[in-house]
Amino acid sequence: MNNLLRPIAIVMLMLAGAAFAQYPQRAINYVIPFNAGGESDITARLQQPHLEEILGVSVTITNRPGGGGAVSWSEIQRSTQNDGYTVVGINLPHIATQPMERTDTGFTTNDFEFILWFQFTPNALLVRNDSQFQTLDDLIEYARENPGSVTIGGSGSNTANHIAVLQLEQLADVDLTYVPFSGTGPTIPALLGGHVSALMSYTPMSVLQSAQARTLAVASEERVSFLPDGPTFVEQGIDIVGGAYRGVAAPPGTPADIVQTLTEAFEEASRRIAEEQEAMGFVIESYSGDEAMELVERITEEYAAILETLE
Amino acid sequence: MDVLSAALGQLFVPYHLLIIVAGTTVGLFVGAMPGLSATMALAVLLPFTFAMQPLAGLIGLGSVYMGAIYGGAFSAILINAPGTPSSIATTFDGYPMAKAGRAREALIAATIASVFGGLFGVLALLLLAPPLAAFSLRFGPPEYFWVAVLGLTLIGSLSGGALLKGLLGGGLGVVISIVGVSPIGGESRFTYGFPALQGGVELIVALIGLFVIPELLVMAGTGVAALSRSSLDSTRRGIFWPTVKTVLSMPGNILRSVVIGQIVSIIPGAGGNIAGLLAYNEAKRASKHPEEFGKGSIEGLVASESSNNVTVAGSMVPLLTLGIPGAPPDALVLGAMLMHGLRPGAELFSVSGVLTYGFILSMGLSAIVMLPIGLLGGRLIYQAVVRIPPHFLVPTIATMAILGSYALRNSMTDVMIMLVLGIIGYVLKELGFHPAPIALGLILGPIAEMGFVQSMLMGSSLAYPPLKLVESPLSLILVALSVFAIVWPFFTGWRTRRRERTGSA
Numbered sequence: 086m087n088n089l090l091r092p093i094a095i096v097m098l099m100l101a102g103a104a105f106a107q108y109p110q111r112a113i114n115y116v117i118p119f120n121a122g123g124e125s126d127i128t129a130r131l132q133q134p135h136l137e138e139i140l141g142v143s144v145t146i147t148n149r150p151g152g153g154g155a156v157s158w159s160e161i162q163r164s165t166q167n168d169g170y171t172v173v174g175i176n177l178p179h180i181a182t183q184p185m186e187r188t189d190t191g192f193t194t195n196d197f198e199f200i201l202w203f204q205f206t207p208n209a210l211l212v213r214n215d216s217q218f219q220t221l222d223d224l225i226e227y228a229r230e231n232p233g234s235v236t237i238g239g240s241g242s243n244t245a246n247h248i249a250v251l252q253l254e255q256l257a258d259v260d261l262t263y264v265p266f267s268g269t270g271p272t273i274p275a276l277l278g279g280h281v282s283a284l285m286s287y288t289p290m291s292v293l294q295s296a297q298a299r300t301l302a303v304a305s306e307e308r309v310s311f312l313p314d315g316p317t318f319v320e321q322g323i324d325i326v327g328g329a330y331r332g333v334a335a336p337p338g339t340p341a342d343i344v345q346t347l348t349e350a351f352e353e354a355s356r357r358i359a360e361e362q363e364a365m366g367f368v369i370e371s372y373s374g375d376e377a378m379e380l381v382e383r384i385t386e387e388y389a390a391i392l393e394t395l396e
Numbered sequence: 397m398d399v400l401s402a403a404l405g406q407l408f409v410p411y412h413l414l415i416i417v418a419g420t421t422v423g424l425f426v427g428a429m430p431g432l433s434a435t436m437a438l439a440v441l442l443p444f445t446f447a448m449q450p451l452a453g454l455i456g457l458g459s460v461y462m463g464a465i466y467g468g469a470f471s472a473i474l475i476n477a478p479g480t481p482s483s484i485a486t487t488f489d490g491y492p493m494a495k496a497g498r499a500r501e502a503l504i505a506a507t508i509a510s511v512f513g514g515l516f517g518v519l520a521l522l523l524l525a526p527p528l529a530a531f532s533l534r535f536g537p538p539e540y541f542w543v544a545v546l547g548l549t550l551i552g553s554l555s556g557g558a559l560l561k562g563l564l565g566g567g568l569g570v571v572i573s574i575v576g577v578s579p580i581g582g583e584s585r586f587t588y589g590f591p592a593l594q595g596g597v598e599l600i601v602a603l604i605g606l607f608v609i610p611e612l613l614v615m616a617g618t619g620v621a622a623l624s625r626s627s628l629d630s631t632r633r634g635i636f637w638p639t640v641k642t643v644l645s646m647p648g649n650i651l652r653s654v655v656i657g658q659i660v661s662i663i664p665g666a667g668g669n670i671a672g673l674l675a676y677n678e679a680k681r682a683s684k685h686p687e688e689f690g691k692g693s694i695e696g697l698v699a700s701e702s703s704n705n706v707t708v709a710g711s712m713v714p715l716l717t718l719g720i721p722g723a724p725p726d727a728l729v730l731g732a733m734l735m736h737g738l739r740p741g742a743e744l745f746s747v748s749g750v751l752t753y754g755f756i757l758s759m760g761l762s763a764i765v766m767l768p769i770g771l772l773g774g775r776l777i778y779q780a781v782v783r784i785p786p787h788f789l790v791p792t793i794a795t796m797a798i799l800g801s802y803a804l805r806n807s808m809t810d811v812m813i814m815l816v817l818g819i820i821g822y823v824l825k826e827l828g829f830h831p832a833p834i835a836l837g838l839i840l841g842p843i844a845e846m847g848f849v850q851s852m853l854m855g856s857s858l859a860y861p862p863l864k865l866v867e868s869p870l871s872l873i874l875v876a877l878s879v880f881a882i883v884w885p886f887f888t889g890w891r892t893r894r895r896e897r898t899g900s901a
Contacts, residue, residue, distance in 0.1 A: 122725070134447075149806045151596065155591060159591035159592070183582075233857035242582040262853060264850050265579070270721050278534060278536055293734070365734055365735075
């Protein structure tokens with residue numbers, strides 16, 4: 086009897102041991118819903134070595150672009166195992182606006198397990214160095230006298246850039262023409278070549294193009310550390326605060342303790358690359374747990390209100 | 397010039413030379429695999445460059461990039477699969493040459509043409525970067541629209557005599573390109589409720605389907621590999637120097653092609669694919685034997701391959717001077733530079749001059765290194781393709797096609813799209829359609845749409861918005877070129893007919 090029970094007991098113990106084994110045990114797949122070389126991708130590749138060190142397993146980055154992120158997000162919510170071995174990069178306002186404007190996105194804004202929002206890029210209004218607009222007021226003044234003739238380029242439709250231009254139109258009571266481009270890259274020649282009067286872009290663009298372009302206003306609450314001479318919209322009397330947030334999420338239903346482990350790992354990785362990130366024009370943030378959810382809710386309400394006034 | 401010699405000194409250390417050789421070799425094999433793109437290879441490499449010295453990291457990225465654009469020629473010639481979009485035009489004559497037993501000749505010619513292209517691009521980048529960058533900024537949305545229109549006029553010469561079928565094919569390509577989320581407005585188009593289709597049809601996936609699958613089906617159907625026994629003839633020794641001589645005997649063709657490649661590559665968003673197609677078309681227009689194009693003309697092959705390799709250094713012009721990533725791989729080079737605190741602009745050439753010129757010169761070295769590596773690697777790949785009997789070759793290429801389609805976006809949907817387009821491509825091929833116009837529509841449709849809608853938005857405060865499209869002198873020049881390209885075939889046709897009439901009278 087004893088002889089029969091002993092192996093069974095050993096097997097039971099081993100199973101129990103496996104169940105309590107520390108997550109993570111194997112490689113983690115970090116899905117980036119955008120092309121290699123984009124800002125989301127480069128941030129992930131910066132985090133990658135640190136995540137591997139912290140978690141003790143390898144982290145592979147998989148670029149899965151399409152539909153402005155929707156292809157990956159719908160897959161994560163519909164058909165990815167929620168065992169913590171697949172996580173996905175998420176972006177705001179993208180996950181909030183896309184389900185509002187399309188019925189077939191295949192994902193909903195809140196159906197993620199938010200791990201961490203780690204990065205913020207405020208909107209920034211730029212003009213070429215030789216532009217006639219020295220200040221935000223100059224631009225608004227000119228736009229008031231010449232309705233529709235000030236063209237402002239930006240990345241995509243219904244994006245943070247687009248919404249900021251709409252807010253500027255409403256708050257300053259002027260008529261601007263927003264010209265969407267496919268991503269931030271193509272907006273640079275449009276600005277430098279004088280094809281648009283200004284760009285509504287993100288702060289990394291202000292840093293990248295600091296030699297050739299002037300930042301008229303930044304949509305952050307206070308001046309950002311890396312642009313001490315970049316005045317905010319708020320201090321110029323236009324109450325615009327906004328931009329794009331980057332973060333990471335797990336599929337719905339991922340166990341809370343695993344999400345917690347990932348939150349800590351991403352927080353630490355984000356801390357370690359903070360200096361490089363700020364030099365490139367990114368603002369480091371840290372919203373997890375309830376705070377992450379509140380951020381999503383706040384942004385969703387804000388954009389829903391603005392998009393409603395459009396229609 | 398002190399800075400140049402200092403840069404050369406930095407370059408000629410064993411560590412850096414090793415990176416150039418290794419990078420070019422890796423790039424070559426990545427480029428030769430359909431579906432594995434230069435962008436992917438650079439993305440995988442990027443985290444490693446963070447830990448490296450800035451120069452070593454940039455050299456690595458540059459060499460892989462250079463090798464990959466060239467490597468696309470291998471699969472284009474040997475299995476009719478453009479390994480990268482840049483080698484679409486290489487398939488037109490490269491593959492027929494291979495089928496006619498001239499595979500080795502085609503590979504050698506492609507190698508020499510690529511080396512010339514690569515070196516020309518580097519030279520232009522060294523000497524003319526600021527004026528070229530200033531010129532590239534003249535292209536705004538209206539100009540992009542007209543570039544796309546000019547490109548679409550190539551359908552006439554790419555449809556192999558069947559103009560109506562070519563136009564239909566081009567239209568089909570544009571329709572395929574519309575699937576997905578619209579670039580302006582953000583609505584879904586033709587997704588039929590499938591979330592996965594929001595991503596649209598990726599160019600490479602379509603190319604693999606349209607070019608490779610029909611060829612495989614034919615091969616499987618006849619049981620004869622396109623280049624097995626017959627092409628063994630050309631393994632004979634002594635093919636190298638005659639081919640070199642043939643290529644060198646067309647300096648006009650090479651010069652024209654590299655200049656086209658140079659102009660196209662500095663326009664952000666237009667890359668090696670458009671350069672190769674335009675150069676091919678101009679080579680055909682200028683050739684004394686235009687009837688050989690598409691049937692194995694070495695002139696067409698040289699035009700495509702010399703122009704597409706210019707684009708590697710060419711796209712560095714707007715990148716290094718203005719911080720504009722003109723093509724997807726450039727974005728990764730930019731990422732590596734920013735990580736090391738290097739910001740594009742005039743300072744890059746003055747303060748960090750040694751580093752920047754070292755990087756530029758390393759691309760030239762990479763182009764030179766392509767010669768021995770390409771000839772050797774070409775021989776190996778060629779031997780492999782020829783030795784394998786068709787009943788093994790077909791499944792091998794099919795597996796590669798599936799892997800390549802999947803790997804691009806890690807997507808099974810893309811594999812399905814590839815297979816569906818492959819079957820459509822086979823049927824169309826049987827009906828006498830050439831896949832090139834479809835590819836052209838796919839590439840240029842989105843550029844035309846974007847440019848048109850943006851121009852109309854920009855002109856919305858004008859009394860008559862479409863006037864925005866013809867506002868700049870450059871737009872007008874592009875309009876004139878398009879009109880010329882459309883009228884020219886009719887004119888030559890009319891002239892031949894008249895000559896025939898007067899001849900017979």
